[in-house]
Amino acid sequence: MVTSIHFQHNGRSYEVAVKREQRMDYRLKIKKSGGLVASIPKRASLKSLEDFLEHSRAEIGKYLDRVSAYANQTPKYTFSEGEYITIAERPFRVVKAAIKPGHKLKAAVDEKRLEIHIYSGTKLNESPSATYEQQAAEAVEEALMVFSKTWFARRVQYYGQRMSLQPSAVKISRAKTRYGSCSSRGSLNFCWRILLAPQFIADYIVVHELAHLAHLNHSKAFYSVVESAMPDYRNAQNWLKKNAALLEWPV
Template identity: 30%
Template sequence: MCVTIKIDEIICSRRKTLALQINSEGKLIVRAPYRMHQSFIEQFISQKKEWILAKQAQAITRHQSRQTLKHRYLPGEKFRFLGHDYPLCLVVASKEGKTRLAKKLRLCDQGFLMLEQYQHQAKKLFVEWYQNEAQVFFENQVKAYAEKHQLTYREIKVGHARKRWGSCSSQKNLNFSWRLMMAPIEVIDYVIVHELAHLAHLNHSAAFWYQVKQMMPDYAVHRQWLKSYGHQLELLE
């Protein structure tokens, strides 16, 4: 059966090459130079048909998965921390407004405890909680790995990055996404190792990957985990 590839959008610019992009919903976006003939674009798409269909199927599956991951911040709903799921428990204060819960949100053996009156701020509280945990976690883990492998860095920052789990600047500053706190520790450690290796190699050369492997021999397993499940490390509404 012949499958027709639908072009959802064509963006023309001063670029010199033709490029194809599959967005998060599986739509095909073509980026082409000005005045490029339509027949050339169609021929190029025909040559890349298998790649397009595979990427679209992957994007649609991820998009559907994200829809099922949406949070409503209700009692019993599970939230992930360091690769484990914990249920949300709402704590009701007494008529006098007293409660043993010192913080608006905290994690204990029972799960995440949140004061009921702050349920409308749930996402904000979770983001702040993950950020605080991430800052402490990364400072400790990065220091341990850096000392072990005799690497030096300047500063560690935790941010909201969605498309990059971590980064390393030429000034040796390290940045990490708080969303990583939902992943297993081994996966987070891989990102740390990846960015520390950039202190010596600001590229993805063979030398860079050799250093990553020296620091974490099984890094490929954790790298693949991020590729397969990284889209789940999110607080969706």
């Protein structure tokens, strides 16, 4: 059974979804969207939850402030004609073709013209209730994944030659929390969203994962390999800590 109560912070009312579970303690999850979910013992009263929230008010407030600041920093895309989406520090202009109602949207990246084309495909839309922005975000993401495969392959080749390290494969993902990874078989995986950051950030991710081909850990020896290819890699690490919100995507 799920019900809800409200928590007040800085003049704003936050809805707290309540989940009763087979547990002994109280747990509160704060989502990036600002939503709150409280998991409580099955027999616990809502009054006991309110007391828990009040007792934890200061800590909850800090988290809510962080979530609010994160949301304010997150880019807002409308995918309207003439909008610019920056990819690896290059501004790509959105170009819309005739959009057919009820048809699934598709997108394509024109790297020479620095354009992202959004148009109607031949298939009917499987989610008719989805807004244009939601459909466009999905279509553009698909196109940027294709584009990023070529982009990362080029940068891996460039840095791989400098570092004398070559992967067995380069793959692209939609990972929400990991920007890159290296498998034990030498395959590198990159999240396409890293291209929403400045290029030196994307290059750092490339160097970081290539270094894992030499050391599959985060030891001093590993960072020595990273530093040899990118002496200012700490600047990239600091940027990621402060600007992760800029890499959010609507879907």
